[in-house]
Amino acid sequence: MSNDPLTGRCLCGSIAFELGGDVNPAVVCHCKQCRQWGGHAWASVGGGVKNLVFSKGEDKLKWYESSDFARRGFCSECGSSLFWQAHKLDDHKDHIAIAAGCIDELGDNHISKHIFCAHKGDYYEIGEDGVPQLDTH
Numbered sequence: 001m002s003n004d005p006l007t008g009r010c011l012c013g014s015i016a017f018e019l020g021g022d023v024n025p026a027v028v029c030h031c032k033q034c035r036q037w038g039g040h041a042w043a044s045v046g047g048g049v050k051n052l053v054f055s056k057g058e059d060k061l062k063w064y065e066s067s068d069f070a071r072r073g074f075c076s077e078c079g080s081s082l083f084w085q086a087h088k089l090d091d092h093k094d095h096i097a098i099a100a101g102c103i104d105e106l107g108d109n110h111i112s113k114h115i116f117c118a119h120k121g122d123y124y125e126i127g128e129d130g131v132p133q134l135d136t137h
């Protein structure tokens with residue numbers, strides 16, 4: 001999908017950004033790290049790092065190295081869980097996952113799949129919403 005740039009912001013508004021170019025369909029990740037980080041399953045859309053432009057507050061963005069290959073970006077003012085990036089993998093580092101909940105209008109970009117369902121919490125079931133539920137990704 002290639003449309004007008006998407007716009008988004010963190011909860012407090014300190015960080016605002018635009019995402020142009022191709023945007024991948026939304027996915028929901030049920031892995032333990034995403035649930036710890038975001039409070040529950042984490043929904044994101046994917047885009048190109050080069051297409052992500054900060055209109056405000058890039059200096060408020062903090063990165064947490066969450067694994068050997070990936071990092072998670074959050075607002076240092078309000079704690080919003082904004083970005084996930086496999087920045088240490090050569091074939092992934094140009095791509096970034098952006099919290100779907102922080103984007104103003106996603107239009108017809110709806111959830112396309114659930115990933116890491118084998119790692120979901122035992123406190124909920126993933127409802128049948130007509131899209132694949134994958135054990136990994």
Ligand SMILES: [Zn+2]
Pocket residue numbers: 010011012013014015075076077078079080
């Ligand atoms: Zn914020």
Ligand SMILES: [Zn+2]
Pocket residue numbers: 029030031032033034035042116
């Ligand atoms: Zn995850």
